[in-house]
Amino acid sequence: MNKLLDNIFWASLTGPHAKYSSGTGDARRYAIGFSPIVGFPDVEHPNFAALTPFCEPGEHFYCDGWTGPAPEGWRIEAEATMYRMVWDAPALLAEEALDAIPLGPEHAQQAFDLAMLTKPGPFGLRTPELGEYFGYFEDGRLVAMAGERMAAEGLREISGVCTHPDFQGRGYARKLMAKLVYRQLMRGETPFLHVMRNNEGAHGLYLKMGFRDYKETPVRVVCRV
Template sequence: MAYDPAVLDHIFWQALTGPHACYASGSGAARRYVEGFSPIIAFADPAQPDFDGLREVCKAGEHFYCDSWQGPAPDGWQIEVESSMFRMVWEGVCPATDTAPQAIRLTAEHAAQAVALAQLCKPGPFGLRTIELGEYWGIFEDGQLIAMAGERLRAPGLCEISGVCTHPSAQGRGLAPALIRKVLRQQILRGDTPFLHVMHDNPAHQLYLRMGFRDYRQTVVRVLARTAAA
């Protein structure tokens, strides 16, 4: 499983201008996922963010996550949250078998349930069409989605595990680790290196370390609001 660290260092930009360019809008040195997907923006150079490249594609009232960028917000933008997260890379052993054979591949018919679970569990930016970015898998009970995990960012040799959620009523049953191992096994068998993001204060960070992920880097993450029309 080989990958370029320079790509992983700027994975949001690499995804939005590479495999996910068809889901992106923006110009110059700035991109965003189009409305309906995960509300994320990225810059070619976070040290010199090209907000002009987002002028025509971001509406007043929209909120976005942004990785690595620091500094004051330009006119028409407001920083609502500033925190940090770990970018973690898999260094464990590939699971020998499917650890969640009962999981169902999520499709458009499951999108509303996936969004509802994400809003409840808050795994990170998630939109109605996020499940189109990769393979998302869910576990259902009595027709209700109680756990899910899937794939979001992609770049050559790399694939992100994202959207990891377990309904509060189903926690403590090992559903999230089983789904994560299911997803990363598929990625490894394809020749990709799995990676993920987790907020610095999320207890799941310790779980991921025990599973076989390692901290690659800690980075600033912000939630920005567009406060003025383009």
Template sequence: MTHLLDNIIWHALSGTQRRYSVGTDRARRYSPGFSPIAGFIDPSQPDFNALRSYCEPGEHFYCDGWSGPAPPSWQIEAETTMFRMVWEGALPADDDFPQAIPLESEHALQALELATLTRPGPFGPRTIELGDYFGIFDNGHLVAMAGERMAAQTLREVSGVCTHPDYQGRGWARRLMLKLIRRQLQRGETPFLHVMSENHGAHRLYQRMGFRDYKESVVRVVAPD
């Protein structure tokens, strides 16, 4: 699986999740409405010309694995680094977490609102269609969630982990993650995730849970001029 993790975005968009993406044999993106992420067959030399016709004005895309100046007719709006982490822990103990309920299409707006507030990573109104998502509700309001985004063969990403600021400190995000990880391992999948390098608290938590650093890479937000 090593080569898949080296360019996981491309392997997800061109392989297992191809039906959720658009693009060419050199550059692809999640279809509009899903997470605004783009991948390239060669991330060190991304072919933005191949992606351009699949972009709408005002769209912004996350991509990783390349550095240097912006390509012609594109601009770099943000740049940082992130860790890609892969699970090496044991099967989590059984914890059904009965308060957590599966998120369905009727919860999409609430999921987007929570993600917009807490900023767990690129998220769109259809992102919860990419895998299993579970949430915690209080008086009908979604206050915590976690789910699955990228998939490439047996690799499965844990993503969208977030808790409303008024409900933090209760361990809900961790329990939601463990629920997903247990289900993934039981399906024969290998969990992985992404965390921004400056998010030291989350990084340490994921290490204690059983994830290890696979690589640290540049991540950028880009947009067509």
């Protein structure tokens, strides 16, 4: 498991989500419409030349584990660090958020709009197709959601956790995450997630819920020029 978690982007793009990706044995990306994430077998020495033919000029992508200079034909637009966290607590006794609504294709635009407003991380219009997504609605409007993104053998990522600013403080995020944790554990999967280092509130919540820091890793947004 540790080896998969160390390079989870690549493990997902070449494993369960290979059908949602394009690239070669040296570099892969999620297909257009999914989360703009790229992966490499060697994260410290990424082969961007192998990735370039599968990307359009102006496209932006997230990558992790790499701190070198920008390769030819690419520009670094943002960089920070994030925590990769993994579940490290007993199984939950019951499923929460039984009143949450499963999100389907008919909710894709609302999910995308909420993600663009709240910025939970790389998200595309088709990202909810990568796993289970649940949300809370007010008067037909999606106001909170959480779901699943990357996957590898025995591992499942919780992602897209966000709440509209007008509806924060109601515990929606915690309940939706607990629901996903329960369902993943019942399937024999180990939940994991990512959170930016400067998001102290979310990081603290995840620690209290039962996640632990697995590693802190560099994360960058790069653009093909």
